[in-house]
Amino acid sequence: MEAEVALSGGRITPGVVRVGDTVRRPASAASGFVADLLRHLERQGFDGAPRHLGRDQQGRDILSYLPSHVPERFRTWTDGQVAAAGTLLRALHDATRGSSLAAPQPLVCHGDPGPNNCVFREGRPVAFIDYDQAAPGEALTDVGYLAWTWCISSRPTAPPAHAQAAQVRLLADAYGLTAPERRLLPDAVLDSQLRNARWWQDRRDATGPTPATSAQIAERVAWSHREHAHTHTHRAAFDEALRAS
Numbered sequence: 574m575e576a577e578v579a580l581s582g583g584r585i586t587p588g589v590v591r592v593g594d595t596v597r598r599p600a601s602a603a604s605g606f607v608a609d610l611l612r613h614l615e616r617q618g619f620d621g622a623p624r625h626l627g628r629d630q631q632g633r634d635i636l637s638y639l640p641s642h643v644p645e646r647f648r649t650w651t652d653g654q655v656a657a658a659g660t661l662l663r664a665l666h667d668a669t670r671g672s673s674l675a676a677p678q679p680l681v682c683h684g685d686p687g688p689n690n691c692v693f694r695e696g697r698p699v700a701f702i703d704y705d706q707a708a709p710g711e712a713l714t715d716v717g718y719l720a721w722t723w724c725i726s727s728r729p730t731a732p733p734a735h736a737q738a739a740q741v742r743l744l745a746d747a748y749g750l751t752a753p754e755r756r757l758l759p760d761a762v763l764d765s766q767l768r769n770a771r772w773w774q775d776r777r778d779a780t781g782p783t784p785a786t787s788a789q790i791a792e793r794v795a796w797s798h799r800e801h802a803h804t805h806t807h808r809a810a811f812d813e814a815l816r817a818s
Contacts, residue, residue, distance in 0.1 A: 580643075595626060597633040603705045604634055610674055610681060610707055611636070619668040621661050621700040639700050641692035647722060649732060650688065655723050655740050658698045659747030662686055662719055665701065666712055678709035686715055687722035713754060717761025718769075720744055725762065727803035734807035738814035745815060755815040762804055762811070770797035 577590040577597070588599045611625040623636040650658075662683070669681035683690075684706025692700040724740040731737070741762075745755050770793075777790045785793070804811070 591638055594638045596623065596636040596638050597629055597631075598636065600628070600632050600634055601705060603707070606674070607704045607707060608634065610669070610704060613672060613674055614665070614668055617668040619664060621665060622704070623700070623702060639692045639702065641694060641700070643690075643692060643702065644688050647688055647726070649726070650723050650740075652740060652743055654696070654698060655744050656747040658686070658688075658691065658719060658723055659716075659744040661691075661698055661701065662715055663748045666715070675709045678711060680710070680712060681707055682710035682712075682715040683707055684710075684715070686719050712748075713757055713761040714765070716744070716748055716750065716754075717758060717763075718765040719748075720758060721762045721765050721800065721804070725800065725804055727799045734803075734810045735814075738807070738810040741811055742814040742817060756812075758815055759804070759808055759811045763801060766797050766801035766804065770794050770801070773797065 575593045577592050580589045580591055580596065590597050608625045611622055614622045615624055623639055626635040626637060629635055665683060666680045669675050670679060672681070675681050683701050683704060685703065686701055688698075690701055690703045691698045692702060720741045724744060725737050726732075741758065745758060750758065773790050773793045776784065777787060777794070
């Protein structure tokens, strides 16, 4: 068997390795749904996801390896990268819209479409990986998270709020949000930040193995709350940008 090479990117699933032109992921409670989803996406001709190739002798999911760069840290993304991410997410949603996997919701959400779960080629996002959080849902659940993690930041070195808001508008345009959805997008961003804080808090309170140390989890909870406060403080800028045509 070929050598295993640990893969970085993502922050939730440990033990992901590359073996030749495949990726091996430890099986989880989500494995069955993810396998069905990836096979559905393949049938739909959506090429922004790995292919599910079965299980290996250790019971790990085997996925096709996507030659790529997956960033380990969030940073400021260009307008072109943000637009491409929005277009990619819309294609994913459209490929699942109205399917049996989505029922009773309109579509299947990726659940964690941040840059750390995105494959880049020549600086352009071309695929999402790590579908363990995928589930039936509403489009704005994913778009709100995407807007936050690709466009919005409370870091002192980040672009000013009006520039962040302009990128959120660009993302809404690239995804093709309707006027009512655009009005709801800031609330979806705020909800995603609180949801992320709760998710990490649950990991801290859980027994058994966790995907990060206690200190790392505490920082991610605090970061999520800082991001929420930043977005809330500058809510008017985001509302104004999304009203613009």
